[in-house]
Amino acid sequence: MGVAKVLRDARETLRDAGLRGSFLVRDLDTGDELEIDAEVEFPVASLVKIPLAIATLERVERGELDAATPVVVQPGRIAAPGPTGLSKFRHPATVALDDLLYLSIAISDTIAADALFALTPPAVVTAELRRLGYDGIAVRHLGRELTETPAERFTPTEAHLAHSLAIGATTAGHGHPVAQLDVSRANTGSARAFVDLVQGLWRPTTIQPSVAARVRELMGDNVLRQRLAPDFSSDASRWSSKTGTLLNLRHEVGVVEHADGQVFAVAALTESRVPAVVQPGAEALMAHVARILRDQLRMC
Numbered sequence: 001m002g003v004a005k006v007l008r009d010a011r012e013t014l015r016d017a018g019l020r021g022s023f024l025v026r027d028l029d030t031g032d033e034l035e036i037d038a039e040v041e042f043p044v045a046s047l048v049k050i051p052l053a054i055a056t057l058e059r060v061e062r063g064e065l066d067a068a069t070p071v072v073v074q075p076g077r078i079a080a081p082g083p084t085g086l087s088k089f090r091h092p093a094t095v096a097l098d099d100l101l102y103l104s105i106a107i108s109d110t111i112a113a114d115a116l117f118a119l120t121p122p123a124v125v126t127a128e129l130r131r132l133g134y135d136g137i138a139v140r141h142l143g144r145e146l147t148e149t150p151a152e153r154f155t156p157t158e159a160h161l162a163h164s165l166a167i168g169a170t171t172a173g174h175g176h177p178v179a180q181l182d183v184s185r186a187n188t189g190s191a192r193a194f195v196d197l198v199q200g201l202w203r204p205t206t207i208q209p210s211v212a213a214r215v216r217e218l219m220g221d222n223v224l225r226q227r228l229a230p231d232f233s234s235d236a237s238r239w240s241s242k243t244g245t246l247l248n249l250r251h252e253v254g255v256v257e258h259a260d261g262q263v264f265a266v267a268a269l270t271e272s273r274v275p276a277v278v279q280p281g282a283e284a285l286m287a288h289v290a291r292i293l294r295d296q297l298r299m300c
Helices: 003-016 045-061 097-106 110-117 122-132 143-147 156-168 191-202 209-220 280-299
Strands: 019-027 033-036 041-043 070-073 093-096 188-190 237-246 249-258 263-272
Touching: 003 019, 003 033, 003 280, 019 191, 019 280, 033 191, 033 280, 041 249, 045 097, 045 110, 045 122, 045 143, 045 191, 045 209, 045 237, 045 249, 070 097, 070 110, 093 097, 097 110, 097 209, 110 143, 188 191, 191 209, 191 249, 191 263, 209 237, 209 249, 249 280, 263 280
Parallel strands: none
Antiparallel strands: 019 033, 019 263, 041 188, 070 093, 237 249, 249 263
């Protein structure tokens, strides 16, 4: 099957399922890639925790921060606490900076991420990305803002109303009355920008090798594996990634390392037009489309 037909069929499959998607798969050794709208900018939700980890560890490497520093974290008081992590704690906890990084990436703990942002604020994270040569990602706000959307104002049985608002209120220029969904105000990036960033982790040039190694390790420990992992994990491959979820947005960025030595970076950023909170079919389709692109790239 030709590349043009593969891409056309993938676009039609996404459209028929009510998804708008931005995908990029790149062979990290040859540079060959396949993409679907890879330049489109999205609010990135918890994907922002990857640049946060990089910026934090670069500062550790320079001696500005100490990975062993104990940080007192107050119990999570967010409107919609996650199923795990510090948001479920009832009492103050003392956690080392390096362990906050683990919580932030491996279980996407927003309280842990904001404790790190208190040390390295969003503007500093963005400046660190620019210093390292990465221009396509903007970090503008803390993690807790992801829990301050219309979704938190509805009961669980009414949550679909927040998704209807998220779907229906987007402007032609990707503005939105919900700040976290407005590309001019949210933490943003594209599939290409995130593939460039993870390439810099697996093939370091400007990122310090020790920093890259630690972030690769953290992404390998990711426990949220319901999205792309089923199509990229096997006995003959290793999948390392970070997810991002906000209202009707579902993202994942990662790297698959095959036993034969091939290594592919994968970014899948999607926006659903279906007003439903739980959409396992959308997550399976994301993985299917990303897998098709990877398979086609291996045959090229």
